[in-house]
């Protein structure tokens with residue numbers, strides 16, 4: 001196994017960091033690695049916002065409720081961004097561009113581009129001995145984040161990425177068996193996935209019972225059913241449309 005694969009298989013989210021900031025050089029290295037990710041048709045439909053202002057961090061902490069949003073070496077916010085594209089042509093005759101930007105397809109392009117860049121950033125940071133945690137809970141109040149970051153039309157905040165020097169080393173979280181996630185030639189019906197999911201539930205139950213902190217009695221299936229039984233962040237749909245995305 002090569003070093004890159006070893007590092008990928010060693011990933012775990014870090015939620016407690018030492019009190020030390022990233023240097024500008026480290027920030028730029030991470031962003032450059034993010035930028036080199038593949039991007040649909042070279043559109044580069046994303047913007048990364050680094051959070052330095054302590055008051056802004058406090059506000060984002062209030063939205064997300066996570067201590068690691070406040071106490072880290074640096075925080076990046078990944079936004080889907082089609083604003084630049086809209087400005088490339090004269091607004092008076094770019095009606096076709098705008099119609100295109102409003103499609104579900106372009107929302108997918110922007111979201112996928114941002115996610116690929118973020119994962120490159122994460123791997124770059126981890127390769128530098130740093131720990132990372134994604135912060136989807138910024139979408140707990142997407143309108144507030146939009147306001148705080150002064151995002152224009154066609155730009156949406158997708159998630160944060162906090163980076164820092166690990167101050168704990170949680171156990172690696174097991175993943176679903178490969179047989180569940182990887183299918184060949186055609187979709188494997190749920191009935192054929194079920195026994196692997198049951199095995200995973202047993203593995204996760206054991207993981208939660210025996211991990212080094214925050215032990216609990218739970219399984220993956222129970223967690224998922226609870227999670228998806230509650231409508232969450234229903235304001236995201238109208239928000240996206242208010243940014244003139246996903247309208248057609």
Ligand SMILES: Cc1cc2nc3c(=O)[nH]c(=O)nc-3n(C[C@H](O)[C@H](O)[C@H](O)COP(=O)(O)O)c2cc1C
Nearest residue numbers: 011012013015066133134135136137138159172173
């Ligand atoms: C898009 C995205 C959003 C996430 N949001 C949060 C979050 O708001 N808070 C948090 O503590 N972890 C968050 N996570 C981390 C996941 O909970 C974590 O990756 C998952 O449980 C697997 O654990 P591991 O990363 O330690 O292997 C997020 C992960 C992703 C990919």
